[in-house]
Amino acid sequence: METGKRGLTTTAVAVVCAITVLAAPGTALATPSPTPSTTASPSNSPSLPPNRDLEAVRKRLDRLYHDAAVATDAYNAAEEKAKEQSAEIVELARKIVQGQRRLDDLKDRAGAAARAQYRTGGLPPEARLMLSDDPQQFLNGAGRVLQGQRATKGLIGEMTRTQHDLEQYAKDASAQWEKLEAGRKAKAAAKKKIKRQIAAAEKLESQLEKQEKKRLAELERQAAYRAQTAWLDTGILKEITGKASAQGKKAVAFASAQLGKPYEWGAEGPDTFDCSGLTSQAWAAAGRPVPRTSQEQWKQLRHIEAADMRPGDLIIYFDDASHVGMYVGDGAIVHAPRPGRTVTIAGAGSMPILGVVRPDADAPGT
Structure with a gap:
């Protein structure tokens, strides 16, 4: 009995220790959703077009950074899933330890009953009653025997249930462990x-001359300006009259306070952010937690029409929901763009809009 107890207890402790290691930054595991991709993988040695077509360079960079954003969303999803799975395994380990202690206690009680019977000569209670000459003692004893039989049956039933629970906890822990191990590879x-x-994008940019880099930046600005102008020309801004909720104001204030901080993939602050790291932390600061990734924000939060948008709402970009920004009013968003950039204000229509979601759909505007 003691050997079995030590074995399960040791296993549970080992599970907890292993999870502590696996949940550490850079090693957390999960099973993320399949990573969508809109372009083929870049070549190992990206190079400039022969004619130095900077517009072609800009489009190529956009594709590279877009694919990086998609992979970042998958990485972030894996990170969140790992936290949930790790917590589940730790809880299962706790249940295994508690269940083993309970089973040991039940076995001790059963052993005590057996020893008591041995001390009485090994005669079953029914036989001892039949040998009694006192009718009242016989009747009292009969009641105690009935109670003892019920208690014994209950003890055996509880031992059986506890043993089954322990077996199920072990199976569940094993299943979760397999998911974590599979997720480790997906996250890597x-x-x-x-x-x-x-790296491919940075290498491509490094091949540009100083003047070409300035021209490239101007092309990026012009592309964003054209997209924003086309969006505004639809008259959308005249339709957007929603007022921020109290929590929306807090979320906008938090996001705006991060202006100028660098983009870093997988980051949630306080010094660096990726796009969904910024929006999720802003709404967490406002007291309304939202999913960590832009794809899950798009899936789980309430969709609203762009014309009904109000400050604090999240605008999801691109067909694969790989980018997100927070609407701050006057046709603008605050967002963390991409590697090499900082948290900034941009036109809400400067990128292809997939849709708009509202974290606090149940809160009235002010």
């Missing part, structure tokens, strides 16, 4: 892709 692949895409 996402991390590798992020680094590969960013």
